[in-house]
Amino acid sequence: MKNISKYFFILILAFSFTAKAQQEADTLVFRPSLSLGYDVSGLVLNLLEPEVFMHGASLGYEWRPNWIAALEVGSMNIGVERETHNYEARGVFLRAGVSYNLLQDNPRMQGEEIFLSFRYGFGSLSHEAPRITVDEPYWGSVEGSFERAGYSAHWAEIGGGLKARLFWHIYMGWDLRLRLMLARNPGSEMNPYYISGFGRNKGNSAVMLHYSVYYKFPFRK
Amino acid sequence: MLLVLLAGLFCLAGCQNEEVCEETTANRLRMGFYTPVVTSGSPTPYTVDSLTMYGVGRPDSLIYNNRKSVRSVELPLNPTTNRTGFVLIFPENITDTLWIDYQTELNFISAECGFAVFFDIEQASHTNNRISFFQINQNLVTNSLEEHIKILLYPDSGL
Numbered sequence: 001m002k003n004i005s006k007y008f009f010i011l012i013l014a015f016s017f018t019a020k021a022q023q024e025a026d027t028l029v030f031r032p033s034l035s036l037g038y039d040v041s042g043l044v045l046n047l048l049e050p051e052v053f054m055h056g057a058s059l060g061y062e063w064r065p066n067w068i069a070a071l072e073v074g075s076m077n078i079g080v081e082r083e084t085h086n087y088e089a090r091g092v093f094l095r096a097g098v099s100y101n102l103l104q105d106n107p108r109m110q111g112e113e114i115f116l117s118f119r120y121g122f123g124s125l126s127h128e129a130p131r132i133t134v135d136e137p138y139w140g141s142v143e144g145s146f147e148r149a150g151y152s153a154h155w156a157e158i159g160g161g162l163k164a165r166l167f168w169h170i171y172m173g174w175d176l177r178l179r180l181m182l183a184r185n186p187g188s189e190m191n192p193y194y195i196s197g198f199g200r201n202k203g204n205s206a207v208m209l210h211y212s213v214y215y216k217f218p219f220r221k
Numbered sequence: 222m223l224l225v226l227l228a229g230l231f232c233l234a235g236c237q238n239e240e241v242c243e244e245t246t247a248n249r250l251r252m253g254f255y256t257p258v259v260t261s262g263s264p265t266p267y268t269v270d271s272l273t274m275y276g277v278g279r280p281d282s283l284i285y286n287n288r289k290s291v292r293s294v295e296l297p298l299n300p301t302t303n304r305t306g307f308v309l310i311f312p313e314n315i316t317d318t319l320w321i322d323y324q325t326e327l328n329f330i331s332a333e334c335g336f337a338v339f340f341d342i343e344q345a346s347h348t349n350n351r352i353s354f355f356q357i358n359q360n361l362v363t364n365s366l367e368e369h370i371k372i373l374l375y376p377d378s379g380l
Contacts, residue, residue: 078332082333129336132335136247136300138276138282142325193332
């Protein structure tokens with residue numbers, strides 16, 4: 001009887017030790033996190049090009065330490081009205097990929113990141129030019145128009161940036177992206193001005209600086 | 222850091238923005254004059270002593286008015302039709318008419334510039350008083366500065 005209680009005691013002690021060790025390990029165990037961001041660069045672009053409106057939102061899910069699965073969506077709206085022409089376009093985009101956080105040392109860095117991002121992007125838009133006048137000083141002007149037609153494209157992206165904590169669960173960061181066109185699917189002969197999600201339609205590559213505000217959802221204890 | 226970032230943003234976004242239309246929307250047909258004498262595989266460039274040119278039906282509006290020492294010309298193609306004719310008056314009043322047949326295409330340049338007409342040359346024909354032959358070097362008339370057509374001339378009566 002005495003032996004059993006002694007063994008019991010040792011067992012309880014052993015359990016309590018392992019329980020304490022478990023608790024210490026728990027506080028350093030990785031927990032997935034989710035962040036929701038809004039891309040402010042569209043607003044800045046609008047200040048410089050008032051006819052172009054772009055919106056973007058992002059969702060990031062850190063499923064394992066320093067690896068973030070990312071999804072970005074957004075829309076674009078363009079309305080150009082000049083003496084010589086009218087051009088209207090509206091489109092949406094979807095970008096998906098991963099980001100890799102290079103700041104590995106301290107898991108308690110409060111979610112701050114220096115990251116590399118890799119994305120696959122897809123954009124789809126519809127556009128039209130209901131009124132076109134091309135001036136030909138010798139022979140006379142020519143009038144024309146392009147009916148509303150669709151256009152889509154997909155591309156690959158690589159980039160990098162920073163994300164820093166502002167206060168509470170709010171973060172801010174920038175992401176510089178290089179985009180390389182993979183394929184286009186034009187619905188008519190007209191080339192779009194901007195491709196939603198890609199940027200200015202000038203050649204097969206584009207560079208864009210994104211600036212976002214994020215909310216990081218607090219993880220459950 | 223915020224200020225630097227904002228400045229960078231403005232700059233990058235600014236780099237994409239052009240306030241003024243820098244590209245021409247009127248694309249000209251570029252033609253050069255040559256003699257049929259071939260040197261290293263190409264016809265020899267030739268300078269016409271004097272040249273007057275106007276579009277067929279527009280003798281009141283001269284494209285070139287007795288211009289001296291003409292090596293090449295830039296001509297306006299009519300974007301409202303598929304055929305443009307030009308009258309060329311060479312020295313000693315030798316006259317030829319040149320016709321160009323083409324397809325037109327509207328191209329969106331940018332929000333500032335709007336659209337420009339590109340021409341796709343299909344065929345050319347001409348009278349044979351001074352013009353011997355032509356060669357189409359480049360079919361597409363766009364904003365590039367390439368020479369589209371080579372006009373080969375019979376030698377001057379003085380030669």
